[in-house]
Amino acid sequence: MGEFDSIRPYADHEVPAVLARLLNDDTFLGTLTHFRFPRLAGPFGWLLKPLIAHRLRSQLADVASVDALQMRIEPYVDRSIERGTDGVTYSGVEQLEAGTPYLFLANHRDIVMDPAFVNYAVFHAKLPTPRIAIGDNLLQRPFVSDLMRLNKSFIVHRNIAGRREKLAAFQLLSAYINHSIREEGQSIWIAQAEGRAKDGDDRTDSAILKMFHMSRKDEPFAEALAALNLIPVSISYEYDPCDQAKARELFTRASTGSYEKAAGEDDASIALGITGYKGRVHIHFGAPVRQGFEDAKQLAALMDQHILSGYRLFPVHYLAYSQWEERDAELAVPTAEQQFSATELEKARAEWQRRLAACPAEQRPWLIRQYATPVRNQYRIKAGLPL
Secondary structure, three states, X not given: OOOOOOOOOOOHHHHHHHHHHHOOOHHHHHHHHHHHOOOOHHHHHHHHHHHHHHHHHHHHOOOOOHHHHHHHHHXXXXXXXXXXXXXXXXXXXXXXXXXXXXXXXXXXXOOOHHHHHHHHHHHHOOOOOOEEEEXXXXXXXXXXXXXXXXXXXXXXXXXXXXXXXXHHHHHHHHHHHHHHHHXXXXXXXXXXXXXXXXOOOOOOOHHHHHXXXXXXXXXXXXXXXXXXXXXXXXXXXXXXXXHHHHHHHHHHHHHHOOOOOOOOHHHHHHHHHHHOOXXXXXXXXXXXXXXXXXXXXXXXXXXXXXXXXXXXXXXXXXXXXXXXXXOOOOOOOOOHHHHOOHHHHHHHHHHHHHHHHHOOHHHHHHHHHHHHHHHHHHHHHHOOOOO
C-alpha cells in the first residue's frame, strides 16, 4: 500500500474496475435516474436503471484512463455550464505555462462548480486539469467517493476528533500536495478556507497555508511556499443558486446560535449548484505569488488582496450594496447606474427583485449581505484600507 493511497485520486490502471463498480451500484444508478428522469424515476425506476447502466457501459467501454474519462464527460460539463449560465469568461489563464504545476488557491462559493469552472478554464486552455481537494464530509456514500476520485479529487479528512489524529491527517495532506506538485508535476486546486463563504466574505485561512508547510519544516516558510507556485483564483458568480438556502442558514445561526443540517442537505446543495441559474460567471487567475511574505499571516493577507481584486462585480452586487445597512461610509463606491448600461441594469434589477421577493423578510438582510460584501471588500482593497 502506498503512502497516499487513503486520500489520493484513482490512477489510470484503476479506472476500468471503478467504472465497473459504479455501473453495478444501485444507489448510483438510482441517483442518475432521478436526475435524468425526475417524474418517471419513481414508478419506472426499475426499468430505467438497467437501461441507463447499459447505455453508460457502451459509452465508457473504451475508457481506460482519467484523461480519457475527462475527455468523454467534457461535452456534458460544457452542456451543463451552458444551461445554467449566461456565459463563462476567464482572464489570466494565458499566463499559465505548459509543463509547470501550480497550486490554485480559490475563493469558495459552490461545492462542485468552483473547481469545475477552474477545470473548464484550464481544460479549454489545453493544459492539464488540477487535482481537486474535497472534504470527506461530502463523501458519505461510496459511489460519490468513487466519482470524485475518478475525476482527480483527493480527500481532505475533516471528520476527525483527536488532536493527534488531526495532526497526522494534516501532515499526510501536506506531504501529498507537495509530492503532487514537486515530484509528480501535477497541479492542485484547493479552497482558501474550509467551507463555503456563505456570507460572501472571501478570506484566506492562514491555517491552510501553514498546512502546506507542515511536511517541509526543514525549509523556510517563504521558500517552501514559493516552490508550490501559488496562483490566487477569483471565482465570481452573478447569481448564486444556493443564495436562499445560505440566507436561511445565516439567519438561523444568528438568531439561535447554531444550525443543524438536515439529512441530504449537502446533496441538495450540490444538485442545485450544478443545475441552478448562475447568470454570468468569471474566473480570474492571478500571477504566481512567490515573494512578498515571510509567514502565513502575511501570505494570507497577500492572497486576499489578489483574490478580492480579481473578483468581478456584477450589477447585482452594486444593487445589494446600496441596500446594505452595513455599507462602509468611508468608501467611495459608485452606484450601479454609474457602472452599467440601462439595459443591463434593468435586467439585473428584475432578477434581484425576484430573489428578494422569494426570501422571507427576516432573512433578507442575509441575502443582501452575500452580494454586498464583495463590493465592500474590493473597494477597501482599492483604497488601501484593512479588511
